[in-house]
Amino acid sequence: MHANSSPHASTKPPLPEQGGQIGYENTPITKVPGWHGIIAWDALLNGMATGLFLAAAVSELAAPGVFMRVAKVAYPVALVLLLVDLGLLVLDLGDPLRFHHMLRVFKPSSPMSLGTWCLTIFSLPLTAAAGLSLLAELGWDFEWARLLAVVVGLLPGFGSAAYKGVLLSTNAQPGWKDARWLGGYLTNSALLMGCAELLVLSALMGQSQASAILRTAFIVLLVLNVIPLGLLFANLRPIHAQLYTREQQWRVGALIVAGALIPLGLMLLNGGLLFISVAVIFLLAESWVVRFVYVKIPHTSPLEVRSGE
Amino acid sequence: MASREQELSILPQTGDPPRGRLSVLLGRLIHPYLNGEPHGPLSELLGRLIYPFLRGEAPKPQQATGFYTDTTVCIGCKACEVACKQWNQLPSDGFNWSGNSYDNTNELSATTWRHVKFIEQFSHESSSPLPSLDTVSDESPLNRWLMMSDHCKHCLAAPCHQACPTGAIIQNEFENIYIQADICNGCSCCIAACPFGVITRSEMGGHSHKCTLCYDRQRDGLEPACAKACPTQSIHFGPVDELREQARKRVEQLHERGVPQAYLYGDVPSETYSEMHSFYLLVDRPSVYGLPDAPFNPWLHMMGDYVRSVAGGLAAIAVLLVVVFLLKP
Numbered sequence: 001m002h003a004n005s006s007p008h009a010s011t012k013p014p015l016p017e018q019g020g021q022i023g024y025e026n027t028p029i030t031k032v033p034g035w036h037g038i039i040a041w042d043a044l045l046n047g048m049a050t051g052l053f054l055a056a057a058v059s060e061l062a063a064p065g066v067f068m069r070v071a072k073v074a075y076p077v078a079l080v081l082l083l084v085d086l087g088l089l090v091l092d093l094g095d096p097l098r099f100h101h102m103l104r105v106f107k108p109s110s111p112m113s114l115g116t117w118c119l120t121i122f123s124l125p126l127t128a129a130a131g132l133s134l135l136a137e138l139g140w141d142f143e144w145a146r147l148l149a150v151v152v153g154l155l156p157g158f159g160s161a162a163y164k165g166v167l168l169s170t171n172a173q174p175g176w177k178d179a180r181w182l183g184g185y186l187t188n189s190a191l192l193m194g195c196a197e198l199l200v201l202s203a204l205m206g207q208s209q210a211s212a213i214l215r216t217a218f219i220v221l222l223v224l225n226v227i228p229l230g231l232l233f234a235n236l237r238p239i240h241a242q243l244y245t246r247e248q249q250w251r252v253g254a255l256i257v258a259g260a261l262i263p264l265g266l267m268l269l270n271g272g273l274l275f276i277s278v279a280v281i282f283l284l285a286e287s288w289v290v291r292f293v294y295v296k297i298p299h300t301s302p303l304e305v306r307s308g309e
Numbered sequence: 310m311a312s313r314e315q316e317l318s319i320l321p322q323t324g325d326p327p328r329g330r331l332s333v334l335l336g337r338l339i340h341p342y343l344n345g346e347p348h349g350p351l352s353e354l355l356g357r358l359i360y361p362f363l364r365g366e367a368p369k370p371q372q373a374t375g376f377y378t379d380t381t382v383c384i385g386c387k388a389c390e391v392a393c394k395q396w397n398q399l400p401s402d403g404f405n406w407s408g409n410s411y412d413n414t415n416e417l418s419a420t421t422w423r424h425v426k427f428i429e430q431f432s433h434e435s436s437s438p439l440p441s442l443d444t445v446s447d448e449s450p451l452n453r454w455l456m457m458s459d460h461c462k463h464c465l466a467a468p469c470h471q472a473c474p475t476g477a478i479i480q481n482e483f484e485n486i487y488i489q490a491d492i493c494n495g496c497s498c499c500i501a502a503c504p505f506g507v508i509t510r511s512e513m514g515g516h517s518h519k520c521t522l523c524y525d526r527q528r529d530g531l532e533p534a535c536a537k538a539c540p541t542q543s544i545h546f547g548p549v550d551e552l553r554e555q556a557r558k559r560v561e562q563l564h565e566r567g568v569p570q571a572y573l574y575g576d577v578p579s580e581t582y583s584e585m586h587s588f589y590l591l592v593d594r595p596s597v598y599g600l601p602d603a604p605f606n607p608w609l610h611m612m613g614d615y616v617r618s619v620a621g622g623l624a625a626i627a628v629l630l631v632v633v634f635l636l637k638p
Contacts, residue, residue, distance in 0.1 A: 023426070023428030023429075023430070023455065023593070023597040023598060023599070024426060024428065024596070024597065024598060024599030025594075025596045025597050025599075027599055028506070029504070029505060029506045029599060029600070029601055030503065030504060030505075030506045031500050031503070031506040031507075031508070031509060032500075033497035033498070033500040033501040033510075034497055034500075034510060035497060035501070054622075054626065055629060058626055058629055058630060058633075059629065059633055062630055062633045062634060062637070063633050063634075063637040065637075065638075066633075066637055066638070067633075092496075093494050093495050093496055093515070094493075094494065094495015094496070094497065094510050094511075094514070094515025094516055094517075095493075095494050095495045095514065095515040095516060096494075097357065098361070098475075098492075098493075098494035098495070099494060100358065100361065101361045101475040101477070101492055101493075101494045102474050102475055102494065102496070104361045104362050104475060104476055104492070105474075105475065105476035107471075107473070107474060107476065109471045109472075109608065109611075110471060110472050110473060110474045110498065111472075111611070112472065112474035112496060112498045113474035113475075116474055158619075158622060161622055162615070162618040162619055162622055163618075165614065165618050166611060166614045166615050166618055167498075169610070169614050170472075170502075170607045170608060170610060170611045170614055171468075171472070171498075171501035171502045171607050172468060172501065172502055172503060172504035172605070172607050173501055176501075177605070177607055177610075180610065180613065180614060180617065181617055181621075182614075183614045183615065183617050183618025183621065184617035184618055184620060184621030185621060186618070186621070187618045187619070187621040187622035187625070188621035188622060188624060188625045190622065190625075191622060191625030191626060191629065192625060195625075195629060209638065212636065213632060213633055213636045213637065216632050216636060217628065217629050217632040217633070220628050220632060221625055221628055221629070224624060224625065224628055225625075228617075228621050
């Protein structure tokens with residue numbers, strides 16, 4: 001019996017004959033939000049910005065002697081990435097001039113509201129940490145203030161990384177609504193990308209000690225990231241089977257596996273700058289493909305409903 | 310109809326709510342912007358920045374109202390669609406033939422808040438695309454037209470309401486889900502969240518729109534335009550409790566008259582979805598009418614998703630910390 005039927009309705013409705021007119025039975029019900037490729041880029045940049053900050057902050061606080069120099073470069077880079085990401089978020093709105101309307105309420109029930117507040121709060125200590133890091137390079141060293149900004153930024157930074165997956169899985173869209181591990185994957189991936197970016201920066205700066213530690217961390221995180229990625233694709237298997245042919249699924253799967261295996265192989269082979277750079281490029285490309293494939297699910301025919309957008 | 314409107318007019322009239330102290334102060338600051346008086350670019354900027362933060366006092370809660378749509382008496386005249394467009398001043402969507410049905414409206418949209426659906430159920434033996442009069446009068450359930458006037462379900466725990474990050478979507482004093490068009494910024498979270506595909510973002514302003522359950526008319530003690538226009542009383546409007554009672558009696562009546570398939574959709578909560586303040590009397594599976602068989606509120610997964618999200622991040626931080634502590638000099 002239907003979940004919403006009242007107790008008065010105890011009779012099962014008749015089933016139409018095979019091949020008969022079945023009304024709206026095969027018509028998609030939900031409407032697709034106008035979230036396209038820009039959201040894939042947003043999810044990538046969000047992870048890159050928050051992940052870089054978190055990786056730099058955690059490393060610096062755990063071993064300041066090794067990571068302080070590279071962290072001071074990482075914070076401004078994270079700020080630039082975050083600003084680009086925020087720009088994309090604003091542009092994606094139906095009415096970008098009303099972006100600040102997001103700040104008129106705080107609604108924990110809305111992942112978008114929680115995320116907006118996390119990003120807004122996070123941008124303040126990140127800006128402070130980035131600014132004070134640059135000032136330190138110019139000779140004005142406010143070390144205690146910089147460290148305070150880094151510590152204050154940890155929680156909202158983590159929140160900014162964690163909300164994105166929940167936003168894209170807590171909805172009624174086909175496929176997305178089943179992606180229970182999207183949040184787990186995206187947050188884990190943010191840290192992985194952050195570690196990779198920090199590794200590139202330390203290699204570029206000739207920080208051999210930091211590079212050696214981050215290279216090991218990167219290898220372990222690459223392996224760890226396979227777990228939530230595998231769980232996510234297990235969640236998405238039914239919808240992928242519905243949307244794509246087996247060959248198409250294999251092709252995308254091979255691309256993603258290559259994106260994980262190639263960086264791993266390169267890192268195990270050599271810790272030089274070239275190898276690190278190529279490995280990180282492969283990782284970022286793989287991360288973008290995963291996000292793009294995910295964002296496209298409700299837009300993929302035959303699920304898309306003409307929604308006037 | 311007149312008596313129903315008389316009943317409704319007994320409801321207390323609600324005027325514009327007074328503003329709070331802080332809002333009064335802020336309101337003074339952007340007085341020219343608020344009153345549409347001529348103002349410079351600075352006033353415009355200030356007005357745009359401050360306006361969404363102005364607060365009014367919430368109106369006193371009223372008896373919950375809603376719709377009960379009896380699809381068995383709908384004749385597909387589309388008077389409700391027309392009345393809705395006329396009252397709400399919604400533009401035409403053009404004249405597009407769907408090519409396979411009398412349903413040329415196709416779907417609910419930012420400019421179509423009522424959609425009369427046509428389900429043509431005829432057996433294969435009937436070779437003619439249009440049924441003969443004999444076929445129409447056939448009592449077989451597969452030789453019939455089903456019609457249903459679809460609209461926002463005004464769910465009690467509405468996913469769109471939960472998703473809205475700006476507070477543009479509210480549950481008003483009549484417990485109806487209402488989008489404040491001057492607050493919505495077109496983020497589309499509500500569109501993603503709605504399991505019924507009701508809300509749409511307008512191409513013109515970039516904001517989301519849907520049925521308001523004629524909030525303006527209700528505040529003036531009038532029934533919604535669609536219910537007023539419905540010539541067969543397929544669309545019933547009134548206090549939700551009374552509507553439920555009325556609908557249950559109708560189901561019993563239909564069962565007695567040999568329509569055992571009749572049942573109510575959305576009148577009571579299920580394990581996965583709240584009750585709806587707009588519910589339907591149907592005689593076939595919900596999916597036949599383009600409704601989800603078992604609607605699911607996505608928010609039931611939210612806490613679990615957050616836990617997995619945080620766990621994924623914490624695991625990575627733990628790995629990073631362990632490696633740093635093990636390898637640092």
